[in-house]
Amino acid sequence: MSKNNKPVFTSDALPERTSGVPVLEISDLNVRFPSEDGVVHAVRGVSLTVNAGEVVGLVGESGSGKSVTSMSVMGLLDESADVQGSIKLHGTELLGRSDNWMSEVRGRKIAMVFQDPLSALTPVYTIGDQIVEALQVHGSYSDKDAWDRALELLRMVGIPNPEVRAKNFPHEFSGGMRQRVVIAMAIANDPDLIIADEPTTALDVTIQAQILDLLRVAQRETHAGVVMITHDLGVVAGLADRVAVMYAGRIVERADVNDVFYHSRHPYTVGLLGSLPRPDLDKDEPLTPVEGNPPSLLDLPPGCPFAPRCPMASAECEAAEPPLLETDLPRHTSACIKFESLADKKYEEIYPKDEIPAASEMASRDAGEVILHVDGLVKTYPLMKGAVFKRRVGTVHAVDHISFDIHSGETLGLVGESGCGKTTTIMSILELAKPEEGKVVVLGHDTAELSKADRKKVRQDLQVVFQDPMASLDPRLPIYDIIAEPLKYNGYPKSRIGAKVEELMALVGLEPAHANRYPRNFSGGQKQRVGIARALALEPKLLVLDEPVSALDVSIQAGVLNLLEKLRIEMGLSYLFVAHDLSVVRHIAHRVAVMYLGRIVELGPVGEVFDHPEHPYSQSLLSAIPVPDPIKEKGRKRILLEGDLPSPANPPSGCPFHTRCPKFKTLDEADQARCTGETPLLASTDADTQRGDDRKVACHFPEVVSVF
Numbered sequence: 001m002s003k004n005n006k007p008v009f010t011s012d013a014l015p016e017r018t019s020g021v022p023v024l025e026i027s028d029l030n031v032r033f034p035s036e037d038g039v040v041h042a043v044r045g046v047s048l049t050v051n052a053g054e055v056v057g058l059v060g061e062s063g064s065g066k067s068v069t070s071m072s073v074m075g076l077l078d079e080s081a082d083v084q085g086s087i088k089l090h091g092t093e094l095l096g097r098s099d100n101w102m103s104e105v106r107g108r109k110i111a112m113v114f115q116d117p118l119s120a121l122t123p124v125y126t127i128g129d130q131i132v133e134a135l136q137v138h139g140s141y142s143d144k145d146a147w148d149r150a151l152e153l154l155r156m157v158g159i160p161n162p163e164v165r166a167k168n169f170p171h172e173f174s175g176g177m178r179q180r181v182v183i184a185m186a187i188a189n190d191p192d193l194i195i196a197d198e199p200t201t202a203l204d205v206t207i208q209a210q211i212l213d214l215l216r217v218a219q220r221e222t223h224a225g226v227v228m229i230t231h232d233l234g235v236v237a238g239l240a241d242r243v244a245v246m247y248a249g250r251i252v253e254r255a256d257v258n259d260v261f262y263h264s265r266h267p268y269t270v271g272l273l274g275s276l277p278r279p280d281l282d283k284d285e286p287l288t289p290v291e292g293n294p295p296s297l298l299d300l301p302p303g304c305p306f307a308p309r310c311p312m313a314s315a316e317c318e319a320a321e322p323p324l325l326e327t328d329l330p331r332h333t334s335a336c337i338k339f340e341s342l343a344d345k346k347y348e349e350i351y352p353k354d355e356i357p358a359a360s361e362m363a364s365r366d367a368g369e370v371i372l373h374v375d376g377l378v379k380t381y382p383l384m385k386g387a388v389f390k391r392r393v394g395t396v397h398a399v400d401h402i403s404f405d406i407h408s409g410e411t412l413g414l415v416g417e418s419g420c421g422k423t424t425t426i427m428s429i430l431e432l433a434k435p436e437e438g439k440v441v442v443l444g445h446d447t448a449e450l451s452k453a454d455r456k457k458v459r460q461d462l463q464v465v466f467q468d469p470m471a472s473l474d475p476r477l478p479i480y481d482i483i484a485e486p487l488k489y490n491g492y493p494k495s496r497i498g499a500k501v502e503e504l505m506a507l508v509g510l511e512p513a514h515a516n517r518y519p520r521n522f523s524g525g526q527k528q529r530v531g532i533a534r535a536l537a538l539e540p541k542l543l544v545l546d547e548p549v550s551a552l553d554v555s556i557q558a559g560v561l562n563l564l565e566k567l568r569i570e571m572g573l574s575y576l577f578v579a580h581d582l583s584v585v586r587h588i589a590h591r592v593a594v595m596y597l598g599r600i601v602e603l604g605p606v607g608e609v610f611d612h613p614e615h616p617y618s619q620s621l622l623s624a625i626p627v628p629d630p631i632k633e634k635g636r637k638r639i640l641l642e643g644d645l646p647s648p649a650n651p652p653s654g655c656p657f658h659t660r661c662p663k664f665k666t667l668d669e670a671d672q673a674r675c676t677g678e679t680p681l682l683a684s685t686d687a688d689t690q691r692g693d694d695r696k697v698a699c700h701f702p703e704v705v706s707v708f
Helices: 066-074 099-105 127-138 143-156 175-187 205-222 233-239 257-262 267-274 422-430 452-461 479-488 494-507 524-536 554-571 582-588 606-611 616-623 630-634 669-677 686-691
Strands: 024-035 038-050 055-059 082-089 110-113 193-197 225-229 242-247 250-256 370-385 391-407 411-415 437-442 462-465 542-546 574-578 591-596 599-605
Touching: 024 066, 038 055, 038 066, 038 225, 038 250, 055 066, 055 233, 066 082, 066 110, 066 193, 066 225, 110 175, 127 143, 127 175, 143 175, 175 205, 193 205, 205 225, 205 233, 205 616, 225 233, 233 257, 233 630, 242 257, 242 267, 250 257, 250 267, 257 630, 267 554, 370 422, 370 574, 391 422, 391 437, 391 574, 391 591, 391 599, 411 422, 411 582, 422 437, 422 462, 422 542, 422 574, 452 462, 462 524, 479 494, 479 524, 494 524, 524 554, 554 574, 554 582, 574 582, 582 606, 591 606, 591 616, 599 606, 599 616
Parallel strands: 055 225, 055 242, 110 193, 193 225, 411 574, 411 591, 462 542, 542 574
Antiparallel strands: 024 038, 024 082, 242 250, 370 391, 370 437, 591 599
């Protein structure tokens, strides 16, 4: 017997597809890990089946047990893990098998696409060698046949010029291309089961759309069962056939994808859906956050683990943990004793709304105070070569003549793919120094003319909230000192600092009594609230928000977005909001600027740009956003971009987007020559002028296309 009380099998026979038998069958899976504080019960009684050709979505907040479940199937858990239950592949038990036997199964019968492709690939071997190895380990390929098959796989997943790129190393590929390589390796041996663990989390939305399309192709080619692990319910809506929702280590709801989205029977699922900003709808009310945090798996509360966060909880919910039972709907199970009360109810009828003061109608932008004015901003970096004697061999055009402004009380969203110049733009503004070219005016002060004293004064009115709250908070300081630091160094009376810190903590929804705790004692959402409180300490007029919610679970994200909107209205703040999640931008921004390769290609009111995009890049970007609505999502047509973002060190001539533009291919030779030879300026079109829209587009041939 093994240490996990499972028999050790010695048979060399691998599981084979059997008619009528599920590809994967998990029964009463329990996984425990020892720790210094006790035993962590990471997975508790999970049961799940996946059939051939079926996609099952596994969703839930961080720490709910999704990845541990997948690693149990792969046999990749640490030796200290105590695994109980049953995991069968084509009816053959996997638990208790030797590592050598599982090594034969992994790659041949089960394949996994990991979240971080750079960590999944060996940096010292070429891409081609790694695919060849995956083929030869599990099949009888000659060197030539394996290499030809590797090139075929790279071609299948959309890697251009595979004969050359196969000889490159992983660091020479972009994130999206590395993920394509991982998918190529996953489908190389025609597996029966593909497990995709957050395969698109770190990717731009355009690359995400390509990867999801590729997973559909891979599943269709191999007829494999797929387990899609993700926190993005929009991805699940478009890809999954069935969905299992996990909370506190167990499945709390399981049903067909349409039933989960339209007829939820667990309050946690309802809360997750209510927390989502929609890219296809204008905001008309606050998001509905799921208050609180998931319980510790070291010490679960009595009864239902979701009860402390559930608005429907009562004394009977705390008596015993409800089992996963059939509901009033066919093939629909829920671990809630009050599932019948959820029938035909919308989330706003169950969860209390955040109280956000009504925003008065924004005055005309021409009448409002201009908080930030950027005109023709340019930022370049030298491209150097040589280890000892360096010489300049080129120039990186990070930001190329961009212009925009932000008025009092307004939020401007700055969006685009990684490498488009968003971060360089905000760093150029925050630097408060004379720009390389152009003009930056912050609160009426031209940064080219600021004295040292003026710069310090302007910095008090211009604050920033960073993407990663853990990296931006000093782990050695208690929260009190972190929030008080800007007050101390800007002449705030010492006698009033304590009261001000308490006021700021209460303002952002933190308990002032916790001021002496350290960042490690707070959740991700709470740490981001600390960062916001610190930024508000000096009562600024403009906040630069750099991906402030990208690292948060969707339920926590909703609370932070509501907080930012509340503070904007109550304190008269203006925001420059940088994000790659366009659903969030649609919810919080008034206007949006779309960047591509250092230039703004479309600028205007967020509703107009999202509903009636005119630039082909904006259309591609918006069509790639997953919508958390299964019927709508599966009926949409994607505008997939080919290739990756060109290098800013060698931008294309003319329109920077013409190398990837789907419209460019439909033009005649004369019009194509204009795109390749003449750079379009950001200007209002005749149609925009006639409608009176405050929007501009940088395209020679703009055309409105609906993408939702």
